[in-house]
Amino acid sequence: MANPPTDPHTAALLGAMRQYWGYDEFRPLQREAMTSVMEGRDSVVVLPTGGGKSLCYQVPAIAMGGMAVVVSPLISLMKDQVDALRNCGVAADFVNSSLSAEERREVSDRVQSGETKLLYAAPERLLMTGTLKFLQQQNVSFVAIDEAHCISSWGHDFRPEYRGMRVLKDAFPHAAVHAYTATASEAVRDDIAKQLGLSDPSMLVGSFDRPNLAYRVRSAQQRLQQIAAMVERHKGEPGIVYCISRKEVEKTAAALVELGCRAAPYHAGLSPDQRKKNQDDFINDRLEVVVATVAFGMGIDKPNVRFVVHAGMPKSVEHYQQESGRAGRDSLEADCLLLYSRSDAVTWRRMIENPSEGGDADSIAAGLRALEGISRYCAGVTCRHRMLVEHFGQAFENDNCGACDVCLGELDLVDDPVVLSQKILSCVARLDQRYGADYVCKVLCGSTEQRIVQSGHDSLSTHGLLADERAANVRDWVEQLVAQAYLIKAGEYGVLQLTDSGLRLLKGDGDPKLLKAAAKAAPSRRESRSSAESWEGVDRPLFERLRALRSKLAGELSVPAYIVFGDASLRDLARRRPTTLEAFRQAQGVGEKKLSDYGEAFIAEISAHCSETGAASDVEVEAPAPVVATPEKSMPGASSLAAFPFFRDGLSVDEAAEKMGRAVSTVQKYLSDYLKHEQITDPTPWVPRATALRIEEALEACGPGRLRPVFEHLGEEVSYEEIRVVATCVANRQQA
Structure with missing residues (x-):
């Protein structure tokens, strides 16, 4: 077993996971989160969408005595989670306004008898005097609050009713x-604990x-065609398209229907019944x-969403992380495409500065700061995974994520x-760093306005x-330089400053990346490495047959x-291709x-497929590994390529820097690109042999991963640059 018991609770937790969910091991942080529940210690847990948050409280609820109370914000989400349990x-119930009086009595009876292990309730229902008094008479083991960022006014979905949870x-x-x-900055986490x-x-x-x-991020050129291309790429698979306005929602949904796609709109202007129908149909x-x-x-707990398209720039990085995170919750590959234009930022700015429900100066200022953050993401030309992770204050160790338009070499x-x-920077300097982006662009483009x-x-x-x-292209380049921190927008009016x-870049020390004016409009069909790995060994015709059987069974059960x-299962x-119950039990x-x-029905379908096609049955395979990003080889920039001949001739970094007239730190990056692109396995031209050994x-x-443990293991006597060179060469040998 991958996670042998190391504390008194682990065996019970793993046993429950195996019995009810068919999982043999914990995902990252699940063990720690579950142990906090088992030990009765309060906790704040932040795990990304698809990271297995629900199991962090569902599994301990089974392993412990009594009943867990789960606070959930939406009726639809409660129903889906209770159905799944x-x-x-698992004996689970929910109580909300959708239940009849008779149904509420039945739930009450199951709770009082001790049958119910998890009881879901909305915050408004839970805080009713009668509900609290009733639950105080029961054996409540712990309380779990889902979507907890709603508690904090610092969060991106603040809900005042959540404040009563204190x-x-x-x-x-x-x-x-x-x-x-799923998303909470340090300030939000601290506020949740305080509230x-x-x-x-x-x-x-x-x-x-x-x-x-x-x-992937693309300039919105022909939005509908760009959206249609993504839908066609995932034909027959579920996806979500987000639009900023209701008008765009209706227009886009109607166009997709015309193209033969089973699509429908969802927005606050529809009747509650229509919204519910469209959500249920999805x-x-x-x-x-x-x-x-x-x-x-x-309220969507659908794990197999294969793509999310934003037809316009979202409101903040936090919103984008949460909305795009609704794709691939089953840990299988999924596509996230963001289409944007500067007009999107203008639309959001107007909505933030003139909120329909009012807003104080602090909330407006916070909204504008968040808008600036997502604008930098859209204009960025560095690894998308890195930008998202670092936005939330975490380090991103990979030089190449292998799963974004930048690292896949699509830009x-x-x-x-x-x-x-x-x-561009020179123009900002000559304008004494006192003007905004629009004015700088006009000067660069030669405007003679008054x-x-x-x-x-x-x-x-x-x-x-x-x-x-x-002018539009120049304006885009300015934004890209802001995103790469060569420029900043200062003050209330966004004055450009170096x-x-x-x-340093003005002196030639830097490695910026700027998009050509005619950027590719549609996402490349090049697949990330994780996509190929997740399908490895899968009998695709059988997969489709099993999908059809799953749909038939789900329809009969109305789930x-x-x-x-x-x-993934x-x-x-x-x-x-198992043909016995014992073999079927081993599947994920x-x-x-x-x-x-379901075992007998699926085994019959698998056996029929093997008989009809001659495919081997009961194949021995290793359990599928969790999806991790594998760095892929991407095309280095022009500046890096210019340095390659010097490295081929055996020049050191210092010598190459002198030849090129660039800073040593910049040329060190060029060497890293050279080693990866040329798959160099011998580090000794740049690192003394004894040091390399x-x-x-x-x-x-220390094992693969972060370089700091290696640095410390060497007594902090060897530079990170030398460690990085050797680590890259070692990795190249392993891939050869």
């Missing part, structure tokens, strides 16, 4: 309280990276695509970005320096298809109840 054999510590003094969310009155809580924060998601696979405003999604970059960047002439800026050496370029990196089995069954996600309920021994002792 019951399908696994009374839970007084109402259940002997029960720990646990808060769970709930938690006592010395465990603060457990998982990685914000979602390596199974392939992120969950139950009667629809392929939902086109929605941001009102859609929090069309200008050939000499240094010179182009220097022209304000420029009266200020004498038409006589600057940078006036008209980019007269051959479209950073220290920008000043969403994923509640029967997720796509079907792929594993289509690898193994097969617990005791699902084995009993020491580093290799340290790498073997």
Whole structure:
């Protein structure tokens, strides 16, 4: 077993996971989160969407005595989670306004008899005097609060009714309280703990990276065609398209229907019945695509969403992380495409500054800061995974994620970005760093409007320096330099100023990346490495047959298809092709109840397929490994390529830097690109042999991953640059 018991609770937790969910091991941080519950210590747990948050409280609820109370914000989400739990054999109930008086009495009877292990309730229902008084008479083991970021006014989905949750510590003094969310900054986490009155809580924060998601950002040129291309790429698979306005939602949904796609709109302007129907149709696979405003999604617990498209720029990085995170919750590969234009930022700014429900100065300022953050992401030309992870204050160790448009080499970059960047930065400097982006672009493009002439800026050496370029392209390059921290926008009016990196770049020390004006409009069909690995060994015709069987069974039970089995389980069954119950039990996600309920039907379908096609049955395979990002080889920039001949001739970094007239730190990056691109395995031209051997021994002792443990293992006597060179060469040998 991958996770041998090391504490008194682990065996019980693993036993429950295996029996009810068919899982043999913990995902990252699940053990720690579950142990906090078992030990009765309050906690705040932040795990990305698809990271297994729900199991963090569902598994301990089974392993402990009594009943867990789960606070959930939406009726639809409660129903889906309770249906899924019951399908696994777990006694779960919910209480909300959708139940009749008779149904509420039945739930009350099951709770009083001790039959119910998890009881879901909305915050409004839970805080009713009658509900609290009733639950205080029961054996409540702990309280779990889902979507806990709603508690904090610092969060991106603040809900005032959540603030009342503080009374839970007084109402259940002997029960720990646990808060769970997918996105929360340090300030939000601290505020959650404060508002709930938690006592010395465990603060457990998982990685914000979602390596199974392939992120792409494109300039919105022909939005509908770009969206249609993504839908066609995932024909027959579920996806979500987000639009900023209701009008765009209706227009896009109608166009997709005309193209033969089973699509429907979702926004607050529809009647509650229509919204519910469209959401239910999507969950139950009667629809392929939902086109929605941001009102859609929090209540969706659908694990097999294969793509999410943002037809416009979202409101913040936090919103984007949460909305795009609704793809690939089953840890299989999924695509996230963001289409944007500067007009999107104008639309959001207007909505933030003139909120329909009012807003104080602090909330407006916070909204504008968040908008600036997502604008930098859209204009960025560095690894998308890195930008998202670092936004939330975490380090991203991979040089190449292998799962975004930047690292897959899909961006069309200008050939000499240094010179182009220097022209823009020089103009900012000659304008004394006192003007905004629009004005700087007008000067660069040679505008002779009255304000420029009266200020004498038409006589600057940078006036008209980019007269051959479209103003929109120059404006995009400015934003890209801001995103790469060569420029910043300062003050209320967004005045452009040079950073220290920008000043160094003016002297030739830097490696900016700028997109060509005619960037590719549609996502490449090149697949990330994780996509190929997740399908390895899968009998695709059998997979489709099992999908059809799953849909049939789900229809008979009136539950969403994923509640029967997720796509990951079907792929594993289509690898193994089991024809006995014992072999079927070994597949991913097969617990005791699902084995009993569905085993015979699936075995019959698999046996029929093997008989008809001659495919081997009962194949021995290793359990599918979790999806991780595998670095892929991407094309280095023009500046890096210019350095390659020097390295081929055996020049050191210092010598190459002198030849190129660049800073040593910049050329060190060029060497890293050279080693990876040329698959160099011998580090000794750049690292003394004795030092290289020491580093290799340290790498073997510390294992692959972060460089800091290696640095410390070597007594902090060897530079990170030398360690990185040797580590790259060792990795190249292993891939050879």
